[in-house]
Amino acid sequence: MSPTPMTDPVRHTIAMSAPPDDVNTVHALLVEVWADAPAVSTMDRVCFETALIELASNVISHAGDGSGIQCLLTVDVFDDHVEARLSDSGEPGDLQLTPRAMPDELSESGRGIPLIQALVNEVEYAREGSLNQWRISRNFRS
Amino acid sequence: MGFTVKELEKGVAVVRVEGRLNMTTAGGLRDLVASAVAEGNVRVVVDLAAVEFIDSSGLGALINGLKTARQAGGDLRIASPNDQVKLVLSLTNVEKVLPPYESVDVAYAND
Numbered sequence: 703m704s705p706t707p708m709t710d711p712v713r714h715t716i717a718m719s720a721p722p723d724d725v726n727t728v729h730a731l732l733v734e735v736w737a738d739a740p741a742v743s744t745m746d747r748v749c750f751e752t753a754l755i756e757l758a759s760n761v762i763s764h765a766g767d768g769s770g771i772q773c774l775l776t777v778d779v780f781d782d783h784v785e786a787r788l789s790d791s792g793e794p795g796d797l798q799l800t801p802r803a804m805p806d807e808l809s810e811s812g813r814g815i816p817l818i819q820a821l822v823n824e825v826e827y828a829r830e831g832s833l834n835q836w837r838i839s840r841n842f843r844s
Numbered sequence: 845m846g847f848t849v850k851e852l853e854k855g856v857a858v859v860r861v862e863g864r865l866n867m868t869t870a871g872g873l874r875d876l877v878a879s880a881v882a883e884g885n886v887r888v889v890v891d892l893a894a895v896e897f898i899d900s901s902g903l904g905a906l907i908n909g910l911k912t913a914r915q916a917g918g919d920l921r922i923a924s925p926n927d928q929v930k931l932v933l934s935l936t937n938v939e940k941v942l943p944p945y946e947s948v949d950v951a952y953a954n955d
Contacts, residue, residue, distance in 0.1 A: 725866050729897070748928045755899050759867045807941040810907050813900040820935045 711778035712738050718773040720762045728758045728775065739779040743843065746784065750840045753821040754786050756814045757836055761790045783823075785839035795827050795834050847876050855918075857885035858948055862894040865902030873902070877909035877920065886918025889951040892944075893924035903938050910942065921951040 714735050718727055732751050736742060754777075762771060772791040777784065801819060805812040818825055824839040848860045857880040861873060877888055888909060892898075910920040923945045925933065933939040945951040 724868055725899075726864065726868065729864065748931060751897075752899065752928065752932060755866065755897070759899060759901060763867060804935075804937050807937050808907060808911065810904040811900070813903060813936050817900055817932070817936060 709781060711780045713776065713778050714738070715774070715776045718775060720771050720773065723773075724762060725755050725758050728755060731775065731777065735777050735779060739784075742779060742784065746840060746842050749821040750784050750786075750838075753818045753838055753840070756818050756821075757786070757788060757838060760814050761788060761792060761834070761836070764792055764795070783839055783841045785824075785837060788836040789833045790836075791832065792834055794829050795836075799825055799827055847872060849876060849880055851885060852889065852948070855885055856887045856889065856952060857883075858889045858891055860891040860894065864897040865892075865895050865905070866897065866899045867901040870901040870905035873905040874908050877905075878912050881912050881916045881918065886913055886916040887952060887955075888913050888918065888920040889945075889948050890920065890922045891924060891948050892922055892926070892929055895929060896926065898925075898929045898932055900932075900936070903932065903936060906942060907938065921945055923948045923951050 712735070714731055716727065716731050729751070732754070736747055758775070761773060774789045776787045799815070802816040804816050818838065822838045822840040824837070826837040828835045846862045850858050852858050859873070859876055859880065863869070865873065873890070877890075880888055890906060890909070906920070906922065913920040922942050924947055925944045930944065933942065933944065
């Protein structure tokens, strides 16, 4: 029996300029994504949205020299997973993507990357030319 | 997004947060808790019933408030988080220092 061919993903793309865009722009995009992908469970939505907002926060807050940042965000919902690709014009990422432990409970920062890693299956980063390229992917629970 | 503060009883402030507690709003919560503590309300309850979403910036603001209140001899407790907030508290282990209470009224009921 041949595998079922994968259907085209439900795709949403947005170009952002921060400021004035911020993480609430990403929340607004996800409202549209979930409206067009009603089969995605609440748990998968919550986990993916939390991870993507952490990633966007990280990108915006490390924008570099204060002149703002340009981002292109694409969210694709497939039959079995959801992924986001984010490219940004900020300084090269200095993030360690090896598995990171949560900081001490009373630490006020340092949870963003470990939280992303706890919420999605794949986190990738590459520097390509003058852009940072991020990708996160979460497999749906069957 | 907004905050309201009221005095539940002498020395106890309730800070109600509405909307998303993220990098755009975390600073406002930090400032508000610091003001409440400076005014003598060293026991603080952050009412999360109307918070739809929290990220690590929001957690940082809550922990900052917890330290501020404790340094003044008080405490900060959280009440009525939704499932997303509970998930983030659990995954980050922050629930160990900020265990959620069912409601504002019970946050200091046994003290």
